[in-house]
Amino acid sequence: VETEARILKVLQSIKGTTLNPGADESLFESGLLDSFALTDFVGGLEDEFGITIPDSDLSARKFDTIRKVAAYVAAKAA
């Protein structure tokens, strides 16, 4: 839950507004992330969690929902 909250914080900082998407809600289909906001989101995740996301992981589907992002971040941090 803490991880998801931190992910949401990154998302909110990019969008500049309070957001509360469901854990499985598509951030793309809901319009919360477009192609260019996604680049900011990925950079924000690296900063927030102190991780490096390699080019091989730069696939949009990995970052489509808060739950997917949380699983990814957890795997990277493990």
Add this chain to the structure above:
Amino acid sequence: MAFLRAFGSYVPPRRVTNHELGPLVGADPAWILEVSGIEERRYAANEETVASLGILAAEDCLRKAGVSAQDLGMILVASGSSERFCPGPASQVAAGLGLSATPALDIPVASCGSLIGLALAAELAPKVGRVLVVGAEIMSRRVDRTPEGKDTAILFGDGAGACLVDADSGFARIADWILSTDGNAAEILKVVGERLVMDGKSVILQAYRKIPRAIGDLLARNSLAAADVGIYLLHQANLNLIERVAAGVKVPIERFFVNIARYGNTSSASMLIAADEWRAAHPGPVSAPIVFSAFGAGIQWGALLAVGAQG
């Protein structure tokens, strides 16, 4: 050595504005402009082909260079949208220029093909003399102008560009280049059947990382800073991407030549069309370095450095 001698271009006269295209794909014209920086694009006429566009750009380039097609040592034609896979358009471009024995090779790489052509030409010119690089695309026949095809239809247009690389003289010398390929991401941008299929978000994610890195690596190994470069001539994929690349390499967007508003994304033709327009506006001697860069299907990406002819 290899020099940039001249550029050329051709775009079809038919203009397709966002106001014309928007209703077909279910998109607000203002939204198209906002997400892409594109105001209009050109569409080829029914009777035009990738090769016919390429021939017109090639002729424009040779005319500006004051060089006869008979004096070419090789032709390289980049296209990701040719009507036929094999033989591709290169042999037709050569034939259209009146040549019957000059080697003409295809580079079937959307978007990055003309950069690959320039890099290969830089190495081949010392051997064959003059290499004509052509990028020609009819992308309008690779997109669906329906709501389902909105994400690609709004971006792409048709056109051709050319560059003459000469072993002996030109306004700038090709100093170095970097090309890279990562087939692990090949599925994010591909032509399936007759249609371009693109995972646009993944393409932007990859390009946003790879283009600035390629430029940075190229400059660093040539002991140059990003601010030393006089002009950046990039594949015109999307204005927002070019702006982010500019931010990524930490130079003002004004250092990047941008004409995407008028032509859209013409894939492998775009960088050479942009170069031709830039050169037309700056015909004098070149003192500051020039950087070319592109990203495209494969995925392929890279950057090329040219410096003043005396540099």
